[in-house]
Amino acid sequence: MTAPLLQVEGLTVAFGHGAGRNVAVDDLSYTLEAGETLAIVGESGSGKSVSSMALLGLLPPRSARIESGVARFRGTDLLHLPERELRAVRGNRIAMIFQEPMTSLTPVLRIGQQITEALVEHRGLSLRDAREKALETLRLVDLSDPPRRMQQFPHELSGGMRQRVMIAMAMALEPDILIADEPTTALDVTVQAQILDLMRDVQARFGTAILLITHDMGVVAEMAERVVVMNKGRKVEDGPVDAIFARPRADYTRRLLAAVPRLGARASEDGPRPTVADPAHPGDDVLRAEGLGKTFAGRGRLFGRAAGTVAMDDVGFTVRAGETLALVGESGSGKSTSGRAVLRLIEVDRGRIDLEGEDMRALPQRSLRRARRAMQMVFQDPFAALNPRMSVGRLIGEPMQIHGIARGADLKDHVAELLRRVGLEADHMRRFPHEFSGGQRQRICIARALGVRPKLIVADEPTSALDVSVQAQVLDLMLELQQSLGLGYLFISHDMAVVEEMAHRVAVMRQGRIVEMGPRRAVLGAPRHPYTAALLAAVPRPDPTAQRPKLPQLDLGTIPMGPLAEAAPGHWVAT
Amino acid sequence: MSAPDTAQAGPAAARLSGVQQALTALLRSPSGAVGLAIVLLLVIAAVFAPLIAPHDPLRMASGPRLSPPSAAHWMGTDQLGRDMFSRVVFGARLTLQIGVIAVGISLTSGLLLGLVAGYAGGWTERVLMRLVDVLFSFTEIVIALACLAILGVGLVNAMIAIGIASIPFYARITHSVVLVEKNKPYFEAAIAAGASRLRLIFVHLLPNVIPTLIVVGTLGVSTAVLAAAGLSFLGLGAQPPQPEWGFMLSSSRDLIARAPWMMIFPGLAIAITVLGFNLLGDGVREVLDPRQRAR
Missing domain, CATH: 3.40.50.300 (P-loop containing nucleotide triphosphate hydrolases)
Incomplete structure (x- = not known):
C-alpha cells in the first residue's frame, strides 16, 4: 500500500x-x-x-x-x-x-x-x-x-x-x-x-x-x-x-x-406537517397584491439617467390566514423586493396592496404606522436585524410600546411571555443580542414580530444564515406558531427543500415576474414552467445513491415570461 | 441538535455595567491607559490649580525677572517675574475649557446636521451636505479667522470660532455613519414595527452614531487645543495677562535666546496634552470598534 x-x-x-x-x-x-x-x-x-x-x-x-x-x-x-x-x-x-x-x-x-x-x-x-x-x-x-x-x-x-x-x-x-x-x-x-x-x-x-x-x-x-x-x-x-x-x-x-430538509419528502402531502393537535386551516385572504411594479432608478448621469433595473413587473398574489405562500427564485428575481413592497418598506411604482381589505398604498404616513401592526417582518440575518445597543427586553417590547399595547410592568410580562413562547427564558430580556447564538437571535426576532399580534408575517430567508440543525428548530417554531395562531406567512426563500416543508402554495419568480404559481404539491411535484423544472433539477439531493437528473438546457430566449394563465384550478403558468 | 440553543455568554458579562466594562477594556489597551493618565493629570491640574501652583499666576515679580528654573521657581520666571510653573498649571484650566467648549459646539451642531441630512435624504440632504462641502473647502483656521473678525478677538470668541470652524468635519462623519446605519436591517425592522420619525432618529440612529463621535471628539480636543494655541500665538485668542499656553509661547518669542524655558515649558504642556488626547482617542476607538465586539 x-x-x-x-x-x-x-x-x-x-x-x-x-x-x-x-x-x-x-x-x-x-x-x-x-x-x-x-x-x-x-x-x-x-x-x-x-x-x-x-x-x-x-x-x-x-x-x-x-x-x-x-x-x-x-x-x-x-x-x-x-x-x-x-x-x-x-x-x-x-x-x-x-x-x-x-x-x-x-x-x-x-x-x-x-x-x-x-x-x-x-x-x-x-x-x-x-x-x-x-x-x-x-x-x-x-x-x-x-x-x-x-x-x-x-x-x-x-x-x-x-x-x-x-x-x-x-x-x-x-x-x-x-x-x-x-x-x-x-x-x-x-x-x-x-x-x-x-x-x-x-x-x-x-x-x-x-x-x-x-x-x-x-x-x-x-x-x-x-x-x-x-x-x-x-x-x-x-x-x-x-x-x-x-x-x-x-x-x-x-x-x-x-435535520437536513429533503426535497420530495412531503411530495405526497398537500400541506406542511401538522405540529399542533388542531391546526388552523387556511382561512380568508389576509393579503392581496395586484399588478405590483417597481423599477429602481438607474445611476444619475451628468445629463439624464441610465436605464433603471426592473425589480418587479406585474407581480400579484394572495396570502390567506393560516397559509404560507412561498416566493422562490434566484438572486435578482425580485422576491425580496416583493416582500418589502408588501410592507411598504419599498414604495412600488404601480399596483395595489390590500391588507385585510384596506388599501395600504392609499394610507397616509400616520395611518400607515398604525396599520403596520397587522404585518411584521422576520429578516435573513437576525443579528443585523437587532439594534446592537438595545437589550432584548427593549427590542421585543418596542413594537408593543409603539402601538400602545402594553407599558410598564405589563409590558415586561408580555415580553417574558413572548420569550417563553419562542423557547427562550424570561430573564434573557436583560441581555444584549451579541450574547446569543444565531438561532436564538432569530427566535428573538420572531418574538418581536409576534408581540403586536400580526395577521401577516413576511419572512425573508429566515433560516438561510443558520446551521441546518438550528434551521430545523426555527422552521418548527414557525409552523407551530402558524398553526396555533392562524398567521399568514409570505415566505421568501431560495431553498426548495425548505419551501416544500413550509408552504401551502408556491410562486416562482424570475427576473421580476412570477412565472408559475399554484399549490405547493403541484408546482414542486409536476412543474409546468421550464424554469421551475430547471430550478428543481439543480437542487443537490442529500442522498449519495440518487443521481441528480441531468441539468435541462434552458433556452433563455424562449422561456415564456408573459402574463399568467390558469393551467389547472389555482395553478397559474406564464405564457 | 440536543440543545445548541443554550445561551453562550456567562451571566458575569451581563452584570458588569457597560461603563465598567468599557473602562476595564480601556485600561487594558496601552495607548488608552497612558492617554487616560495624561488627561486625568490635566484635569487634576485644572481643578486643583490654586492648591498646586506655588504662586499667583498673574502676580508680577513673584521672583526675579527671567530667572532660569530653580528650586524656588521650577520652570523659571518670565520677563515680568511671574512664576512659569504656576502659569502652566493654571493654563490647564483654559486649555480644558477650550477643548470642551470648542468640541462641544462643533460636535453637537455637526451631529445634528449630519443626523438630519442623513435621515431625511433627498433635497434636504443635498442642500445641507453641499453647504458643508463648501465650508470644508476652506482650512479651519481661515474660517476661525473669519469668525473672529466678526466676533472680535478674545479667548472665548476663539473657542467659539474654532468650534464653528470644525462643524463640517463632524457633520460629514455623522452623515456617513448615519448612511451606513440607516441601511442596516435593524433600522428597517424599526420602520416595519411602526416606529415614529423621532423614535427612529433618537432611539435607533443616535445610539449607534455616538460611539464613533466619542472617538472623533476625543481626538478633536487635541486639534482644538492646537488651534486655540495657534490663535493665541497670533494674538487673536487669549489676551494678557491670561496664562494661556499658546499666548505664553508667543510672548516668549523675542526672548528665545535669553530665556528658552519660557518657550520650552508651555510648548511641552501643549505637546503632552495633544499626545494625551490622541492616545485616549485611539484607546477609545479600540474599545468601541464594532469589529472588536463579539458577534
Whole structure:
C-alpha cells in the first residue's frame, strides 16, 4: 500500500492564550488519496475551515496557533515548513478556492494578469506562454470568449463566472490537491449545479484530489467519495459517503442528517406537517397584491439617467390566514423586493396592496404606522436585524410600546411571555443580542414580530444564515406558531427543500415576474414552467445513491415570461 | 441538535455595567491607559490649580525677572517675574475649557446636521451636505479667522470660532455613519414595527452614531487645543495677562535666546496634552470598534 497523498495526524489549532484559549480544531486526523474527493462537513464553529487553512499556513498570524500535529504531503510536513517553502507549495501543488469569488479575486487587476501571475511565479513560464496557458484553462472551465475575459476586471463578471475563473486559476498549475472551501455557498442553485459539474469534470481530467469543505449535505452526497464529519473542533466520524448516509454511527451525524430538509419528502402531502393537535386551516385572504411594479432608478448621469433595473413587473398574489405562500427564485428575481413592497418598506411604482381589505398604498404616513401592526417582518440575518445597543427586553417590547399595547410592568410580562413562547427564558430580556447564538437571535426576532399580534408575517430567508440543525428548530417554531395562531406567512426563500416543508402554495419568480404559481404539491411535484423544472433539477439531493437528473438546457430566449394563465384550478403558468 | 440553543455568554458579562466594562477594556489597551493618565493629570491640574501652583499666576515679580528654573521657581520666571510653573498649571484650566467648549459646539451642531441630512435624504440632504462641502473647502483656521473678525478677538470668541470652524468635519462623519446605519436591517425592522420619525432618529440612529463621535471628539480636543494655541500665538485668542499656553509661547518669542524655558515649558504642556488626547482617542476607538465586539 502506498502512502496517501496527504496525511493529517493529530492536528490541533487554538486561538488565544491562557484562560482565553479556545481550541478550534482538536486532534484531527484524516487521509486524502490521490484523485479522490474527501468532504469535511460540519456546522459553523466545527473547525472545518480552520483545519484546512492551517494546512496552507493561512491562519491569522498571532491570534491562531498550531499546537500540534503533522500534515505529510509528498514527504514534507506542511505544518512545520518555513513560510518561503510553503509558498512554493501553496497555489502550486495545493490550490484553494473560496466561498466568495468576488473577494478572493483582486479587484484592480485584470483576470488575465491574475492567472498568468501564478504561472510565471511558480512555473517560470514566459509571459507569452503563460498567456497561452491561461487562455487554455479559461476555455477548460467553459467560460465564453476567453480572450475577452482575460481583459476584464472581476466586477464585470457574474458570481458563477467568477467562481469559474477561480477554478481556472487553481487548475492552471495542475495541482495535486484542490481545497474548496464552501465553493458554491454564495451561488444560486442552478449555477451551483454547473460549478459542481465543472469541478467533477476537471478532477476527472487532471486526477486532482479535492478536499471539499461544506455544510451542505446535498453537495456532500453529490461530490464526495469519503466524508469526515466534524463538530466543535473534533472529528465525530469518517467513512465512505454511502456508509455515512446509510448507516451513520455517531449520534451527531444522525441528528445532522435528520435535520437536513429533503426535497420530495412531503411530495405526497398537500400541506406542511401538522405540529399542533388542531391546526388552523387556511382561512380568508389576509393579503392581496395586484399588478405590483417597481423599477429602481438607474445611476444619475451628468445629463439624464441610465436605464433603471426592473425589480418587479406585474407581480400579484394572495396570502390567506393560516397559509404560507412561498416566493422562490434566484438572486435578482425580485422576491425580496416583493416582500418589502408588501410592507411598504419599498414604495412600488404601480399596483395595489390590500391588507385585510384596506388599501395600504392609499394610507397616509400616520395611518400607515398604525396599520403596520397587522404585518411584521422576520429578516435573513437576525443579528443585523437587532439594534446592537438595545437589550432584548427593549427590542421585543418596542413594537408593543409603539402601538400602545402594553407599558410598564405589563409590558415586561408580555415580553417574558413572548420569550417563553419562542423557547427562550424570561430573564434573557436583560441581555444584549451579541450574547446569543444565531438561532436564538432569530427566535428573538420572531418574538418581536409576534408581540403586536400580526395577521401577516413576511419572512425573508429566515433560516438561510443558520446551521441546518438550528434551521430545523426555527422552521418548527414557525409552523407551530402558524398553526396555533392562524398567521399568514409570505415566505421568501431560495431553498426548495425548505419551501416544500413550509408552504401551502408556491410562486416562482424570475427576473421580476412570477412565472408559475399554484399549490405547493403541484408546482414542486409536476412543474409546468421550464424554469421551475430547471430550478428543481439543480437542487443537490442529500442522498449519495440518487443521481441528480441531468441539468435541462434552458433556452433563455424562449422561456415564456408573459402574463399568467390558469393551467389547472389555482395553478397559474406564464405564457 | 440536543440543545445548541443554550445561551453562550456567562451571566458575569451581563452584570458588569457597560461603563465598567468599557473602562476595564480601556485600561487594558496601552495607548488608552497612558492617554487616560495624561488627561486625568490635566484635569487634576485644572481643578486643583490654586492648591498646586506655588504662586499667583498673574502676580508680577513673584521672583526675579527671567530667572532660569530653580528650586524656588521650577520652570523659571518670565520677563515680568511671574512664576512659569504656576502659569502652566493654571493654563490647564483654559486649555480644558477650550477643548470642551470648542468640541462641544462643533460636535453637537455637526451631529445634528449630519443626523438630519442623513435621515431625511433627498433635497434636504443635498442642500445641507453641499453647504458643508463648501465650508470644508476652506482650512479651519481661515474660517476661525473669519469668525473672529466678526466676533472680535478674545479667548472665548476663539473657542467659539474654532468650534464653528470644525462643524463640517463632524457633520460629514455623522452623515456617513448615519448612511451606513440607516441601511442596516435593524433600522428597517424599526420602520416595519411602526416606529415614529423621532423614535427612529433618537432611539435607533443616535445610539449607534455616538460611539464613533466619542472617538472623533476625543481626538478633536487635541486639534482644538492646537488651534486655540495657534490663535493665541497670533494674538487673536487669549489676551494678557491670561496664562494661556499658546499666548505664553508667543510672548516668549523675542526672548528665545535669553530665556528658552519660557518657550520650552508651555510648548511641552501643549505637546503632552495633544499626545494625551490622541492616545485616549485611539484607546477609545479600540474599545468601541464594532469589529472588536463579539458577534
